Amino acid sequence: MQEGAGLSTQQTKDIVVVGAGQAAAQAAQSLRAGGYSGSLTIVGDESALPYQRPPLSKAYMKGEFDEERLYFKPAAWYKDQKIEVLLGTQATGIDRAARRVLLGHGGHLPYDALIIATGSRPRPMPTPGADLEGVHDLRTLADVERMRPQMVAGRRIVIIGAGYIGLEAAAVARQMDLEVTVIEMAPRVLARVTSPAISEFYTAEHRRQGVTILTSTLVSKLEGSAGKVSAAVLADGTRIPADMVLAGIGILPNEELARDAGIACSNGILVDRDARTSDPLVFAAGDCASRPLVHYGRTGRLESVHNAIEQGKLAAAAILGQPRPAEDCPWFWSDQYDLKLQIAGLSQDYDTLVVRGDPAARKFAVFYLRNGTLIAVDAVNSPPEFLASKKLIMSGAKLAPDVLSDTSTPMKDIAAQAAA
């Protein structure tokens, strides 16, 4: 299909969005904002209206606000926009020949265009004892509701996995005065997503806050008494008592619905730049999709708010035959204690690392270059470095390490010079 060529708008009378997360909500919103007036149905297996997930491991976990404030839009908005939201509903299959989505309760929904925004699920722990009571995942509102009553000052939580979810939860648990142990299989925290410089900084920070961090450490089993978790047992036999356990060992894309329908998947539902799958009437957006990473010359999944919003917009524009919205450089953030980490770009494959500022001042940035080109930044309490880098990465700017590390020149000036 030609770039920008949409499905015939006259023939598009039914659009179904499977999944009710950020990508789904954005796609629905963009379809209506883009002038689509046909039927629009969101099918979600959770019981809540589409909501923001990032606060689940941050402010919401601490109990700082009500559930309603997580919703992207209030219930009245969906009614007003004539968007039908089927909650607590499983989509069990796609009949591509008949163009319909099959639902768990036996019904089906016809579609002229389908957006799969089924997200991801926590990678299950293969560890014996993972099914004990008190062992949690952190992905949904329901997960947080289950965890919260157990998060009482003085209790012991063992967090398995030192990725962003694990470390954010560790920070919240410490702030709630729990005893926190984080266990990571890799030799350092955040090993999959960042450089040793950032890993070291966060390890030191969590230790300073009183978190026990064990790296290069495997949990061989979880022990329980009366069906409830009571300890994590390490490969060397060490027993770490626990009142609760949180597993944060990564996520898996929910691609089965697409794969079972014969749509091409490879660690995610494969899509083109317009979020279109191997079936021209079917789109995929968000965590579940594997997309071209235009600034990096490869494909991959992005587990982020930016990606969910952008692909939701891309799918809606493609369906409506509108120009492709701008593709931003990937960006992420993580809140831990009083540290805001803002990440632009993807740092894998860097050949040069430049530190700007002093980690001891809790305000610094790490730039990642490849062949002299800026490809990513991790900015701790440093919005200028983050915001300037977003633009520099997209423009493919070449930057000298000694220019980036020179804190006497403001980031704004460095960006202006690089753009000149």
Add this chain to the structure above:
Amino acid sequence: MAKITYVAHDGTERTVEAKNGMSVMEVAVNNSIPGIDADCGGACACATCHVYVDEAFLAKTGEQQEMEKSMLDFAENVQANSRLSCQIKVTDELDGLRVTTPESQH
């Protein structure tokens, strides 16, 4: 409770009721006010909820924190009355607040 008026770049106005404790950004998003993207949902992480605050209310919207200040430094068309609307909490004092949205958040 406070009534807030959002003025679009083209001058179109909409006045809505805002609950105390919500942010001016959240009120805008819940009421589908165009011109405020708020991609990060209020984490002060994205700088896409930039507004211009009516001078009469500028003092009442509170002090800018350092994070907000440095985020705004990179927004387009920043003025002396620029704020990130996710960082302004609604209070009774803000009744009658008028904010104008910029032409673009990017």
